[in-house]
Amino acid sequence: MKTSRTIALTAGLLTVVLAFVSCTEEKNVTQVIANAPHDERFPLVAGTTRLIMGDITYDITLKADGEYLLRGSVFVQSGATLTIPPGVTLYGESYSIGTLIISQGGKIYALGTADSPIVFTSDSTVGSRSAGDWGGIIINGYATINTVDGGGGTAQGEGNTGTYGGADDHDCSGALRYVVVQFAGQLYSPDNELNGIALQAVGDGTCVEYVQVHRNDDDGIEWFGGTCNARYVVVSACEDDHIDWTHGACFNLQYGIVDLTGATDPDRGIEADNYEFSEANTPRSHPVISNVTFIGTNASGKEGIVLRRGTEAQIFNSILHNFDVGLEIDSDSTFINADNSGTPDLSKLALQGVIFSSCTQNAKNHISGTTTWQGPWDVDYFDTAAQSSPLYNMTATASVISWVAQRDYWSVGEALTATPIDAASLNSWFATAGFIGGCGAGYKWYEGWTSFPTN
Ligand SMILES: [Ca+2]
Numbered sequence: 001m002k003t004s005r006t007i008a009l010t011a012g013l014l015t016v017v018l019a020f021v022s023c024t025e026e027k028n029v030t031q032v033i034a035n036a037p038h039d040e041r042f043p044l045v046a047g048t049t050r051l052i053m054g055d056i057t058y059d060i061t062l063k064a065d066g067e068y069l070l071r072g073s074v075f076v077q078s079g080a081t082l083t084i085p086p087g088v089t090l091y092g093e094s095y096s097i098g099t100l101i102i103s104q105g106g107k108i109y110a111l112g113t114a115d116s117p118i119v120f121t122s123d124s125t126v127g128s129r130s131a132g133d134w135g136g137i138i139i140n141g142y143a144t145i146n147t148v149d150g151g152g153g154t155a156q157g158e159g160n161t162g163t164y165g166g167a168d169d170h171d172c173s174g175a176l177r178y179v180v181v182q183f184a185g186q187l188y189s190p191d192n193e194l195n196g197i198a199l200q201a202v203g204d205g206t207c208v209e210y211v212q213v214h215r216n217d218d219d220g221i222e223w224f225g226g227t228c229n230a231r232y233v234v235v236s237a238c239e240d241d242h243i244d245w246t247h248g249a250c251f252n253l254q255y256g257i258v259d260l261t262g263a264t265d266p267d268r269g270i271e272a273d274n275y276e277f278s279e280a281n282t283p284r285s286h287p288v289i290s291n292v293t294f295i296g297t298n299a300s301g302k303e304g305i306v307l308r309r310g311t312e313a314q315i316f317n318s319i320l321h322n323f324d325v326g327l328e329i330d331s332d333s334t335f336i337n338a339d340n341s342g343t344p345d346l347s348k349l350a351l352q353g354v355i356f357s358s359c360t361q362n363a364k365n366h367i368s369g370t371t372t373w374q375g376p377w378d379v380d381y382f383d384t385a386a387q388s389s390p391l392y393n394m395t396a397t398a399s400v401i402s403w404v405a406q407r408d409y410w411s412v413g414e415a416l417t418a419t420p421i422d423a424a425s426l427n428s429w430f431a432t433a434g435f436i437g438g439c440g441a442g443y444k445w446y447e448g449w450t451s452f453p454t455n
């Protein structure tokens with residue numbers, strides 16, 4: 001769809017809306033048309049596409065298989081719920097940086113299906129779309145962030161997207177299920193780009209599963225603190241980090257595909273901070289991750305996973321394929337925190353059952369510009385299979401490289417067989433997978449609802 005930037009309201013539809021829009025321009029539409037049924041509250045803008053702009057202050061359900069244009073920053077305000085049924089397409093307007101923001105206390109239930117995912121995409125025509133065409137999705141919750149040591153602080157989202165942070169780690173912002181976000185991440189200002197999905201202090205009452213972010217111009221999914229778990233996640237061809245966390249993010253992630261191929265200049269598979277401005281603040285960032293396949297481009301100096309600025313992380317049953325550096329651990333604060341009187345504290349920093357496949361260098365540190373390891377975290381720890389946390393060095397076969405090119409992620413995992421850690425032993429949220437990598441034989445959960453368009 002290519003959208004005219006002129007509002008072309010259909011005659012007969014709520015002339016009161018037309019009058020309202022014309023006299024207040026970018027202001028709140030939905031309050032005026034709140035009594036209209038369902039998505040007819042939103043005016044037609046082109047063909048059957050309806051315009052969503054301003055604040056959503058009432059519960060509203062879009063029409064299944066409907067098409068909508070997001071103009072400017074659209075806020076689902078506290079107390080309101082936006083429900084999106086299967087098959088809906090939402091076009092983020094490039095001209096106005098269309099962006100969907102779920103404010104603290106607001107909810108989104110985007111409930112697609114494998115056959116009918118919900119797609120957020122560019123409003124440019126197919127074939128001329130590119131990363132950064134529109135904003136993205138931002139969810140602000142009441143869970144804990146660590147901007148104040150010990151938690152309890154709040155923060156402001158980039159681009160005036162509102163407040164996040166609080167003390168309710170079980171906060172619910174709704175659900176994203178079978179949701180695809182493409183070509184987002186527009187620049188708000190220099191160094192201030194939008195993530196495909198930003199989970200800002202989102203609580204673990206929120207459901208995020210079967211979600212793809214593709215061709216984002218900044219990070220794919222970024223957690224700013226909070227406790228929002230995610231499973232069945234695909235992040236592909238983004239121009240910065242594919243998974244990013246900071247501000248004391250503590251979440252579980254199982255079953256993921258992180259594929260950097262197809263991006264012009266991607267950065268990292270994971271870029272992880274505790275908190276940049278006070279690296280020892282608590283609660284520490286501490287994601288627990290199992291069953292993710294990371295596929296890089298082997299670009300010089302680029303890493304699969306960077307753990308820095310005091311973060312903790314436990315990563316299991318995953319594959320790092322084709323990175324110049326598979327794993328890099330940075331910052332004194334990261335190492336010191338994970339040093340248990342001279343031995344690695346695996347409760348704070350661990351990689352177990354992780355395969356390094358065709359990486360130029362499996363692991364390194366970057367403390368103060370040196371290449372030596374700190375304390376107990378010596379290079380042998382990561383490179384010796386005899387350690388309690390064995391890592392495997394493998395060279396991908398021609399068939400694996402072919403499977404990567406075809407985005408046959410199941411075959412990639414199958415080819416790199418090793419004994420997995422039982423993910424169900426990590427905590428009660430995880431399920432036993434029985435394989436290493438993002439997916440297994442007969443378990444191609446990414447098929448059908450994901451897509452990988454170039455433009
Ligand atoms: Ca970011």
Ligand SMILES: [Ca+2]
Nearest residue numbers: 219240241244
């Ligand atoms: Ca980033």
Ligand SMILES: [Ca+2]
Nearest residue numbers: 240241267271
């Ligand atoms: Ca980065």
Ligand SMILES: [Ca+2]
Nearest residue numbers: 244245246271
């Ligand atoms: Ca970052």
